[in-house]
Amino acid sequence: MLDPQLIRTQLDDLTQKLFLRGFILDHARLAELEARRKQIQVETEQLQSERNKRSKAIGQAKAKGEDVTPLLETVAQLGEQLKASEMALEDIQTQLNDILLGIPNLPHDTVPIGRTGDDNVEVRRIGTPKEFAFPPLDHVDLGAKLGQLDFETAAKIAGARFTLIRGPLARLHRALTQFMLDLHTQEHGYTEVYVPYLVNADSLLGTGQLPKFAEDLFHIPLQNYYLIPTAEVPITNIVRDLIWKTEDLPAKFVAHTPCFRSEAGSYGKDTRGMIRQHQFEKVEMVQWVKPEDSYTALEELTAHAETVLQRLELPYRVVSLCTGDLGFASAKTYDLEVWLPGQQHYREISSCSNFEAFQARRLKARYRDPNTKKPNLLHTLNGSGLAVGRTLVAIMENYQDEGGRIFIPPVLQNYLGGRTHIQ
């Protein structure tokens, strides 16, 4: 959520910045609602003040043993008036709040301006795609050849967009999460957390998935739980409604969780293979930091994710998302895209974002500023480190040989009991 002050004081500027990311703000309606809000709120508070004064007087008169009936008469219609005013205020505040909750974050000044993914800017490219002496297969064919990747059985058990992995490949998949967690906890200073995979609506509201993106989520209506679409939700909500100890900043947490996404609206997109699934594993890094540190933190967080790719010796590039491609809550995002020989394309494998105070405002996530001694909103960040399923895909495709064997990257071999390849 944006600072409501911006709507009062810098509506034009705001409208313009939001336009850059493709969001049309209903400027006139907002201005009108805001004017009415101001009038009604002042009115309501005056009435409340009046009521408080008179009630206090009644109490004092009563204490002295005086007759209070004349005083009671003077308050008689005040109650009705107040009730009507309060209802009007509540109504308008609900309207304003609904609008506010639907407004995306403002892009940071360093975010490239553009409309679609084609306008994203490549920041750097690390590693060189391997030249294969044969036409490299994609992971689906490789998995079928190995007999270890089975989409048909998964479809029977659950439906489309699910995967069944067998044997050594399943172990490799598990090894990847262990490797990633070990790296981030042992070398990057993150605290591992185990979190709920089902969350309530408040948590999703806090991180920004609700109310706008309900159709992307799996919802369990009976108990009113939602399956998490990313560990960002449970981890970031650790700070909800808290004043975090300033000496415990920056806070850095990492978790491995499954992620569940309905993928509504992506029909026909990435239908082949395990690139886009209803259920996938991810190792997620989350930080909350002082506002002045958040852009340094974004660079560090991105580097932490990159380290995974570097250790796995996978070629990748870093892309700065343009204003039009930015996620709803993000002020700035770097995507890491790994090279997939089977597709001859770089594909997103991690997304690292700085949300500034956008989530923190919804979450009431604060710290005490040592200078002012006042609570202040934190900045939150997160990034995948990495998406495990896609990492498995990347390893299969980049480490295949002509016979369809998959070599295991050296850093992973210990996690697989010394195994050097899968066949």
Added chain:
RNA sequence: GGAGAGAUGGCCGAGAGGCUGAAGGCACUCCCCUGCUAAGGGAGGAUGGGCUGUAGAGGCUCAUCGAGGGUUCGAAUCCCUCUCUCUCCGCCA
């Protein structure tokens, strides 16, 4: 699932219709005292919002005692619903 108890400021903990935005304590900030530390004395201080403004100085004001409704001129305090926590029994990985 059954029976009971509870939820109050950064933390602990009183309060049981009006003078309580909330005693007391801890932690915190400032001052005094002390050779240093410890101890002691004094002062301050919740959070969020609105209006005004010499616009992070001030002034006025509203809301908030788990959440949401209700009763009342007036609710932390009474009533209803919900959530969560704890204890005992049952069940279970």
